[in-house]
Amino acid sequence: MAAVDDLQFEEFGDVAISLAANTDATTISIEDPSETPKHQRGPPRASGREEDDELLGNDSDKTELLAGQKKSSPFWTFEYYQTFFDVDTYQVFDRIKGSLLPIPGKNFVRLYIRSNPDLYGPFWICATLVFAIAISGNLSNFLIHLGEKTYHYVPEFRKVSIAATVIYAYAWLVPLALWGFLLWRNSRVMNIVSYSFLEIVCVYGYSLFIYIPTAILWIIPQKAVRWILVLMALGISGSVLAMTFWPAVREDNRRIALATIVTIVVLHMLLSVGCLSSFVFFGVWFFWTPKPAGKLMERHQPLTSGWCCMETSSPI
Amino acid sequence: MAEAAESPGDPATASPKPLFAGLSDISISQDIPVEGEITIPMRSRIREFDSSTLNESVHNTIMRDLKAVGKKFMHVLYPRKSNTLLRDWDLWGPLILCVTLALMLQQGSADNEKDGGPQFAEVFVIIWFGAVTITLNSKLLGGNISFFQSLCVLGYCILPLTVAMLVCRLVLLADSGPINFMVRLFVVIVMFAWSVIASTAFLADSQPPNRKALAVYPVFLFYFVISWMILTFTPK
Numbered sequence: 239m240a241a242v243d244d245l246q247f248e249e250f251g252d253v254a255i256s257l258a259a260n261t262d263a264t265t266i267s268i269e270d271p272s273e274t275p276k277h278q279r280g281p282p283r284a285s286g287r288e289e290d291d292e293l294l295g296n297d298s299d300k301t302e303l304l305a306g307q308k309k310s311s312p313f314w315t316f317e318y319y320q321t322f323f324d325v326d327t328y329q330v331f332d333r334i335k336g337s338l339l340p341i342p343g344k345n346f347v348r349l350y351i352r353s354n355p356d357l358y359g360p361f362w363i364c365a366t367l368v369f370a371i372a373i374s375g376n377l378s379n380f381l382i383h384l385g386e387k388t389y390h391y392v393p394e395f396r397k398v399s400i401a402a403t404v405i406y407a408y409a410w411l412v413p414l415a416l417w418g419f420l421l422w423r424n425s426r427v428m429n430i431v432s433y434s435f436l437e438i439v440c441v442y443g444y445s446l447f448i449y450i451p452t453a454i455l456w457i458i459p460q461k462a463v464r465w466i467l468v469l470m471a472l473g474i475s476g477s478v479l480a481m482t483f484w485p486a487v488r489e490d491n492r493r494i495a496l497a498t499i500v501t502i503v504v505l506h507m508l509l510s511v512g513c514l515s516s517f518v519f520f521g522v523w524f525f526w527t528p529k530p531a532g533k534l535m536e537r538h539q540p541l542t543s544g545w546c547c548m549e550t551s552s553p554i
Numbered sequence: 555m556a557e558a559a560e561s562p563g564d565p566a567t568a569s570p571k572p573l574f575a576g577l578s579d580i581s582i583s584q585d586i587p588v589e590g591e592i593t594i595p596m597r598s599r600i601r602e603f604d605s606s607t608l609n610e611s612v613h614n615t616i617m618r619d620l621k622a623v624g625k626k627f628m629h630v631l632y633p634r635k636s637n638t639l640l641r642d643w644d645l646w647g648p649l650i651l652c653v654t655l656a657l658m659l660q661q662g663s664a665d666n667e668k669d670g671g672p673q674f675a676e677v678f679v680i681i682w683f684g685a686v687t688i689t690l691n692s693k694l695l696g697g698n699i700s701f702f703q704s705l706c707v708l709g710y711c712i713l714p715l716t717v718a719m720l721v722c723r724l725v726l727l728a729d730s731g732p733i734n735f736m737v738r739l740f741v742v743i744v745m746f747a748w749s750v751i752a753s754t755a756f757l758a759d760s761q762p763p764n765r766k767a768l769a770v771y772p773v774f775l776f777y778f779v780i781s782w783m784i785l786t787f788t789p790k
Contacts, residue, residue, distance in 0.1 A: 316694075323695050326764040326765055328764070358768060369778075376782075396676075
C-alpha cells in the first residue's frame with residue numbers, strides 16, 4: 239500500500255517530517271522491523287526534531303549515544319564497575335606501548351583511551367610496581383651483602399604496605415587534584431579539550447609503567463647507572479603526562495598553563511625520588527658504598543625502618 | 555484415523571491394514587488394579603543421602619570431607635581439564651593449605667622489633683585478600699565463574715608451593731651455602747610454574763577469549779609474591 243511505499247529507506251526524511259506533522263499516521267513505519275534504522279534503537283517515540291538530528295548526525299553522535307548508554311547502570315550494581323574493565327588484551331598492550339613511546343603531537347588520551355578509560359591498567363600496574371620495588375630492593379640488598387658471613391638476611395615485609403600506600407595515593411589523589419583544578423579552570427576559560435576523572439587516572443596509571451623495568455634494573459649497584467635510569471624514566475613518563483595535559487591548559491593564561499605543567503612534572507619527580515628513597519628504606523643506601531660489617535652496623539642504626547637486616551648483634 | 559497410509563511403491567501389500575486393529579479386541583476389566591510406586595531412582599537416592607548425614611558417625615563425615623579434599627589435591631597435582639574443582643568447590647583445602655603455609659613462614663620473634671619476616675596474620679591476609687582481588691578482577695573482566703569457585707581453585711593451587719615450603723625447610727636444615735640456595739631456587743621455580751599452570755588450566759576457560767591474558771596475569775603475580783616469600787625464608 240501507499241504506507242509501505244513510504245517505508246523506503248531513502249524516504250526516511252519524509253517519514254520523520256510526517257511523523258512530526260501527525261503522530262498517529264506513520265506509527266506503523268517505526269515499528270516495522272524491516273526498516274531497522276540506525277538511530278532508533280533507543281527511545282522509539284522521539285519527537286520529530288530529535289529524530290532529524292539523530293538521522294543527520296554522523297558516527298560520533300552514535301558513539302556518544304552508545305557511550306552514554308554504556309554507563310547507565312546505577313553505581314551500586316556490579317555492572318557499573320564492569321564498564322571500567324571493558325578492555326581487551328591488545329588494547330592494554332597498546333596503551334602500555336603508548337606510554338612507553340611518547341611521540342610529540344600524539345595525545346595519549348585521544349589516541350589510545352578514546353573515551354574507554356579502564357581501571358585494569360592503573361590498578362595492576364601500581365600493584366606490580368609496589369612488588370617490583372619491594373623485591374628489587376630486597377635483591378639488591380642481598381647482593382650487596384653477598385659475601386659477608388655475619389650478615390643475616392631478613393626480608394622486610396612491612397615496608398611493602400608503606401610503598402603500596404604511597405604509590406596508590408599518588409595514582410589516585412594527584413589525578414583527583416588535577417581534575418578538580420582543570421574543572422575550575424574550565425569554568426573560567428573555555429577549553430576545547432577536557433578530560434574526565436577516569437581518563438586522568440588512566441593516564442597516570444599507564445605512565446607509571448616505565449618505573450617497573452626501572453625498578454628491576456635498579457638492582458645494579460652502580461650509582462651512575464641508577465641516576466641514568468631515573469632520569470630516563472622521569473623523562474619518558476613526564477613527557478607523556480606533559481603532552482597529554484598541554485592541550486587541556488593551552489588556552490589558558492600562559493603563566494598558569496606553564497605552572498600546571500611544571501607542577502605535574504615536579505610531582506612526578508617527587509614520586510621518582512620517593513621510589514628511590516623507598517629503595518633506601520628497603521636498605522640500599524644510595525649515596526653510600528658498602529663498607530665492612532663493623533661500619534655497617536653503626537651506619538644503619540639511625541635507619542629505624544628496620545628493614546635492613548642488621549642482626550649482626552645476634553649470633554647465627 | 556486408523557487407516558494406514560498405503561505406501562505407493564509397494565505392490566506386495568494387498569490391502570491396507572488399519573492401525574491399532576487388534577486393540578479393539580482387548581478389554582480392560584474393571585478389576586485390574588493400577589497401582590504401585592513411581593519413584594525416580596536418582597532423586598530418592600539423593601534424598602536418602604541428605605537425610606542420613608545427620609545420623610552418621612563423625613568419622614564418616616570427616617572422612618568424606620577429607621576424601622573430597624584429597625581428590626581435589628590429586629586434581630591439582632595432575633592438572634587436566636576437568637570440572638571437579640569447579641563443580642563441587644569447598645574451602646577446606648585452601649584453609650588447610652593457607653594455615654600450613656602461614657605457620658611455616660612466620661618468624662616468631664616477638665622480642666626484636668627489627669625483625670622483618672612475615673607474621674602469621676600477614677601471610678594469611680595476603681593469601682586471602684590476594685585471592686579475593688583476583689576473583690573480583692576476573693569477574694569484572696567478564697568471566698563467568700562464581701566467586702567461591704574461583705577462591706577454591708586459587709586456594710587449592712597453592713598446594714605445590716606448600717610442598718616447596720616443606721622442601722625448603724628440610725633443605726635449610728643442612729648447612730647454608732650457594733648450593734643450598736640453588737636447590738631451593740630450583741624447587742621454588744618448578745613449583746611456582748606448576749601452580750600457575752594448574753590454576754590457568756582451571757580458570758582460563760571461564761574468561762572471554764580475548765581477555766585471557768588479562769585475567770591470568772594477576773594469578774601469576776600472586777603466586778610470584780608467595781614464591782618470593784618462600785624463597786627468602788631464613789630461619790633464625
